[in-house]
Amino acid sequence: MHHTHTVSSTPRVQRGLTLIEMLVVIGLTGLVGVGLLSMIAYFYRANAFLLESTTAVDSASRGVRESLALLRGASYGEDGTYPVAAAATSSITFYSNADSDRAIERVRLYVLDGTLYKGVTNAAGNPPSYSGQTETTFTIATWVKNATNTPAFRYFNRDGMELTAPIDITAVRTVRTRFDVDINPYRAPNILTIEGSATVRNLRDK
Numbered sequence: 001m002h003h004t005h006t007v008s009s010t011p012r013v014q015r016g017l018t019l020i021e022m023l024v025v026i027g028l029t030g031l032v033g034v035g036l037l038s039m040i041a042y043f044y045r046a047n048a049f050l051l052e053s054t055t056a057v058d059s060a061s062r063g064v065r066e067s068l069a070l071l072r073g074a075s076y077g078e079d080g081t082y083p084v085a086a087a088a089t090s091s092i093t094f095y096s097n098a099d100s101d102r103a104i105e106r107v108r109l110y111v112l113d114g115t116l117y118k119g120v121t122n123a124a125g126n127p128p129s130y131s132g133q134t135e136t137t138f139t140i141a142t143w144v145k146n147a148t149n150t151p152a153f154r155y156f157n158r159d160g161m162e163l164t165a166p167i168d169i170t171a172v173r174t175v176r177t178r179f180d181v182d183i184n185p186y187r188a189p190n191i192l193t194i195e196g197s198a199t200v201r202n203l204r205d206k
Contacts, residue, residue, distance in 0.1 A: 060116075060181055061194055063140030067109050067118055068198040070096040071175055075202045078104050078123035079130065083202055087167040089151035092175060094200075106130045109140075111152050116141040116179055143182040145191060153177055174199045 074083040077095035086093040091110035098105040098120045108119040119135040146152055155163040156174040163171055179194045 057181075057183060057192055060141035060179070060192075063116070063118070063138075064177060064179065064194050064196050067107075067140065068175075068177065068196045070094075070098055070107055071109075071198040072201055073097065074200045075104060077106060077130065078128035081106075081130075082169065083200060084169045084172050087153065087155055087163075087169050087172055087175075089153055089165070092153050106135075108135070109153075111144050111146070111179075114142065114144050115139060116144050116152070141179055141181050141194070145180045145182045146178070147180070150178060150180065152179060172200070173203055 071092070071094060074094040074096045076083055077085075081095060083096075084092070084094050085106070090112075091108065093106065093108045095104050096107050097103070098107050103122065105123070106121040108117075108121075110117055110119070116139075118138045118140055120138070121130050121133050121135045123130050124133055144152070154176045155167050155172045156176070157163060157171045158173045160174075174197060176197045177195065181192050181194060183190055183192050
């Protein structure tokens with residue numbers, strides 16, 4: 001008996017990518033890569049700006065709060081000088097305990113060329129005097145952009161009435177501050193307004 005085996009097979013066709021297909025794949029891969037890198041770069045820039053802005057805001061706000069706290073605690077200087085020594089729209093000078101010692105320092109807050117500074121001077125000698133002593137300067141905020149009609153410092157008497165220039169320092173009871181800060185001068189205007197108020201405790205009832 002003869003057995004006949006019939007084998008039916010379909011030939012396999014193996015075909016590689018053509019040059020054009022490879023170029024298309026490479027092109028698409030490149031486009032995806034460029035897009036992904038652009039998204040990563042944008043995400044980094046956006047978050048870097050946010051971090052930079054937050055740091056600037058926190059630093060400026062903290063500096064203003066600390067300065068107003070010193071103003072609230074203003075008292076007579078070591079040489080007997082009146083608590084408020086000078087008052088103007090862009091600066092104020094007063095006496096307060098600006099550090100951890102028991103001495104009273106002369107404190108000067110002022111805006112100069114778009115920067116808010118705090119200057120501290122210690123008294124020296126016997127009798128104590130601030131004259132001729134070195135002022136230590138701290139930067140509180142940069143890129144202060146107050147308009148010419150927006151004073152950094154405003155002053156009010158015991159009745160809440162605003163004092164006008166020239167300021168009578170003996171009438172000052174409350175000081176209000178406003179600083180318009182451009183948190184990133186290299187980008188489109190993004191102005192943050194930092195405001196505060198301080199009533200000098202040692203003059204409240206005088």
